[in-house]
Amino acid sequence: MSPHRIPVDPAVLAPSPGATHRIHLSAAGVSVVLDVTDGRLPAIAHWGAALGALGPEGLDAVCEAAVEPVANNAVDVPVRIGIIPQQSDGWIGRPGLSGSRPDGSGWAPRLHTRTLALNELPVTAAHVETGAGTLRCDLADEQLGLAVALEVELLASGLLRMRAALTNTGETPYALDELTVTVPVPSDADELLDFAGRWAKERTPQRRAFTVGTHLRENRRGRTGPDAAHVLHAGRPGFGFRHGEVWGVHTAFSGNHRHLAEQTNTGARLLGGGELLLPGELRLAPGQQYRGPWLYASYGEGLDAVAARFHRHLRSRPHHVSTRRPVTLNVWEAVYFDHDLARLTDLADRAAALGVERFVLDDGWFGSRRDDTSGLGDWVVSDDVWPDGLGPLIDHVTDLGMEFGLWFEPEMVNEDSDVARAHPEWIMAPSPDRMPLPSRNQQVLNLSIPAAFEHVLGQMNAVLETYDIGYLKWDHNRDLLEAATRSSGHAAVHEQTLATYRLMDALKQAHPGLEIESCSSGGARVDLEVLERTDRVWVSDCIDPLERQQMNRWTSQLIPLELMGSHIASGRSHTTGRLHTLGFRAASALFGHLGIEWDLARASEAELAELREWITLFTQHRELLFTGDLVRADRGETSLWLHGVVSEHADEALFTLAAVTRSGESHQERLRFPGLDAEALYRIRPLQIGERPSGLGAPAWLRRAADADGLLVPGAVLVRSGLAAPLLDPEQALLFSLRREGERTR
Ligand code: GLA
Numbered sequence: 206m207s208p209h210r211i212p213v214d215p216a217v218l219a220p221s222p223g224a225t226h227r228i229h230l231s232a233a234g235v236s237v238v239l240d241v242t243d244g245r246l247p248a249i250a251h252w253g254a255a256l257g258a259l260g261p262e263g264l265d266a267v268c269e270a271a272v273e274p275v276a277n278n279a280v281d282v283p284v285r286i287g288i289i290p291q292q293s294d295g296w297i298g299r300p301g302l303s304g305s306r307p308d309g310s311g312w313a314p315r316l317h318t319r320t321l322a323l324n325e326l327p328v329t330a331a332h333v334e335t336g337a338g339t340l341r342c343d344l345a346d347e348q349l350g351l352a353v354a355l356e357v358e359l360l361a362s363g364l365l366r367m368r369a370a371l372t373n374t375g376e377t378p379y380a381l382d383e384l385t386v387t388v389p390v391p392s393d394a395d396e397l398l399d400f401a402g403r404w405a406k407e408r409t410p411q412r413r414a415f416t417v418g419t420h421l422r423e424n425r426r427g428r429t430g431p432d433a434a435h436v437l438h439a440g441r442p443g444f445g446f447r448h449g450e451v452w453g454v455h456t457a458f459s460g461n462h463r464h465l466a467e468q469t470n471t472g473a474r475l476l477g478g479g480e481l482l483l484p485g486e487l488r489l490a491p492g493q494q495y496r497g498p499w500l501y502a503s504y505g506e507g508l509d510a511v512a513a514r515f516h517r518h519l520r521s522r523p524h525h526v527s528t529r530r531p532v533t534l535n536v537w538e539a540v541y542f543d544h545d546l547a548r549l550t551d552l553a554d555r556a557a558a559l560g561v562e563r564f565v566l567d568d569g570w571f572g573s574r575r576d577d578t579s580g581l582g583d584w585v586v587s588d589d590v591w592p593d594g595l596g597p598l599i600d601h602v603t604d605l606g607m608e609f610g611l612w613f614e615p616e617m618v619n620e621d622s623d624v625a626r627a628h629p630e631w632i633m634a635p636s637p638d639r640m641p642l643p644s645r646n647q648q649v650l651n652l653s654i655p656a657a658f659e660h661v662l663g664q665m666n667a668v669l670e671t672y673d674i675g676y677l678k679w680d681h682n683r684d685l686l687e688a689a690t691r692s693s694g695h696a697a698v699h700e701q702t703l704a705t706y707r708l709m710d711a712l713k714q715a716h717p718g719l720e721i722e723s724c725s726s727g728g729a730r731v732d733l734e735v736l737e738r739t740d741r742v743w744v745s746d747c748i749d750p751l752e753r754q755q756m757n758r759w760t761s762q763l764i765p766l767e768l769m770g771s772h773i774a775s776g777r778s779h780t781t782g783r784l785h786t787l788g789f790r791a792a793s794a795l796f797g798h799l800g801i802e803w804d805l806a807r808a809s810e811a812e813l814a815e816l817r818e819w820i821t822l823f824t825q826h827r828e829l830l831f832t833g834d835l836v837r838a839d840r841g842e843t844s845l846w847l848h849g850v851v852s853e854h855a856d857e858a859l860f861t862l863a864a865v866t867r868s869g870e871s872h873q874e875r876l877r878f879p880g881l882d883a884e885a886l887y888r889i890r891p892l893q894i895g896e897r898p899s900g901l902g903a904p905a906w907l908r909r910a911a912d913a914d915g916l917l918v919p920g921a922v923l924v925r926s927g928l929a930a931p932l933l934d935p936e937q938a939l940l941f942s943l944r945r946e947g948e949r950t951r
Contacts, residue, residue, distance in 0.1 A: 350375020350484025771797025902932030
């Protein structure tokens with residue numbers, strides 16, 4: 206018997222028929238141990254740091270160690286929380302599965318495990334240990350006529366994901382209210398971090414104590430939201446980018462959804478998520494199935510490690526974008542609705558001369574859309590502004606060697622549009638005689654109506670078939686309020702979300718190689734399910750580099766830099782009015798999929814020359830940026846933010862130091878560069894393009910590095926003791942490139 210084995214009296218475990226299986230999945234420094242004692246609903250006995258090979262006795266020990274004592278005034282057996290928490294296991298918190306039948310029954314399920322399959326093979330052994338793998342658990346409550354297919358997958362990146370599908374096996378309809386899957390976190394994960402935000406200020410971090418009750422992030426916008434929880438983390442108090450154990454979850458869904466962190470008075474702590482279903486939205490007929498979204502769960506020592514698992518998983522997908530992300534010019538902040546062939550071909554000439562590789566025509570090319578009050582939904586090239594069609598512009602762009610991209614907003618209409626006039630019944634509304642409040646003068650087109658779906662698909666296909674278009678910017682510029690099928694009044698956000706996914710899938714299938722950017726009033730549709738069919742997100746309509754320092758920093762908690770649209774705009778920000786040097790704008794934008802959104806006809810020759818250098822720098826570094834690990838330094842309450850990308854074997858790195866505010870102290874700070882190899886010797890080079898950053902007070906090492914061809918510095922100095930920080934005025938940045946030049950002699 207293993208010395209760790211703590212025997213459990215079987216009499217104190219709730220009786221349940223069925224076999225006992227204990228399964229250990231482990232990959233990339235993470236272990237997940239699932240306990241299916243006596244055929245009960247699978248419970249996670251451990252999710253966190255890798256446990257190493259356990260053997261049968263060790264596996265029993267992990268599961269038995271998770272059995273809590275029986276408390277006074279609680280149920281008479283230890284409470285055991287399954288992945289879908291239920292009252293029948295003694296759980297008094299929020300149930301994972303909630304719903305009922307017309308007669309009021311069916312709301313208190315007792316799901317148990319019928320069969321288990323690991324990587325498609327039936328599990329018969331009591332103890333299983335393996336690496337990454339997929340466990341399919343066939344659960345049921347036969348008496349209530351409910352069956353659940355639960356998938357638990359540990360990916361090679363160490364990322365865990367789970368989803369559940371409910372089938373109504375009964376004889377009456379089952380109205381489903383909620384299907385949430387959860388993961389347990391330790392009782393000393395005392396602090397929560399998730400995100401809020403609004404238009405043009407997405408993903409602002411918020412921290413709080415993890416206390417008794419439910420921290421519930423519900424989204425009823427019918428889109429992921431500028432204030433989406435994004436990743437909901439629990440961790441040891443004070444956890445940072447590089448330290449402190451952290452457990453984070455992400456609900457991968459672009460419609461209504463929830464994230465939650467729940468603690469009961471017993472101290473049990475859960476993180477969970479699922480789709481948010483509106484009243485009556487999911488009424489399952491006998492035999493019908495509903496499948497919930499993936500809940501992704503990432504564990505690591507520090508937020509960088511949590512982010513790295515998401516990034517590695519996304520990068521491992523066969524359909525992930527190539528590292529040669531084309532430098533993009535989007536015309537929106539350059540011309541807005543002023544679509545003029547001469548002006549746009551001139552812009553294309555200027556872009557191509559700088560090294561731009563993709564040219565994207567934004568809103569305003571179709572129907573009567575001369576401003577945001579009309580024409581939305583009529584995906585036909587406007588004769589007024591494009592009398593010869595888009596051909597002359599597209600030919601010009603492609604002749605210059607650039608790819609052409611085009612803006613659509615397929616789920617939306619202006620009421621003043623041909624489509625809305627012809628089919629008012631296609632507009633989402635609570636009843637035939639009530640309209641939701643307009644937002645940006647627009648309403649939502651109900652894509653769950655097959656004719657509406659075919660209409661939009663047909664119009665989009667026609668444009669894509671007529672022209673050489675490699676890229677769509679897919680926008681979605683309003684929340685879904687009172688979003689129902691107009692004729693019936695039935696809530697339809699669930700169906701609308703799935704229809705949008707189908708529309709994207711159909712277009713991608715019909716046009717192999719087509720890339721799609723997910724935009725929603727800026728960054729209100731950033732989630733891992735939309736990213737299964739899109740190739741980039743627009744982080745925010747705010748391109749102010751100071752704001753982007755924060756927004757990009759936190760958007761990349763979930764997604765890698767190559768999927769994050771990051772543009773250099775004009776000197777004065779269109780959303781904040783702040784003025785910034787080109788150096789700060791470019792150094793900030795470089796850590797993302799670089800683009801330009803600036804009327805280049807108004808840029809000076811000097812600015813264009815500098816811009817060209819920045820673009821060259823980006824193209825030289827994109828392989829590193831889009832394959833390396835993102836590292837963000839923990840620097841406390843400092844004015845200087847340091848982040849970078851380090852190549853897989855820490856041979857190469859690119860860092861940016863950004864002064865985000867004015868320091869309250871005179872500078873006695875050191876810069877420690879995370880992610881490098883302390884045993885290596887590096888050459889550090891400051892990279893300067895354009896004018897010298899304002900207020901730069903260079904310490905001796907930086908002056909020497911700038912005068913010579915860089916400076917050789919032992920990795921241990923960079924990682925552990927640090928280099929004196931330069932003085933910088935606020936909203937200025939420095940870039941450093943680092944390259945391994947050998948190992949330290951010991
Ligand atoms: C949204 C997008 C912008 C732009 C406009 C066009 O606001 O986020 O980038 O495409 O729509 O109307």
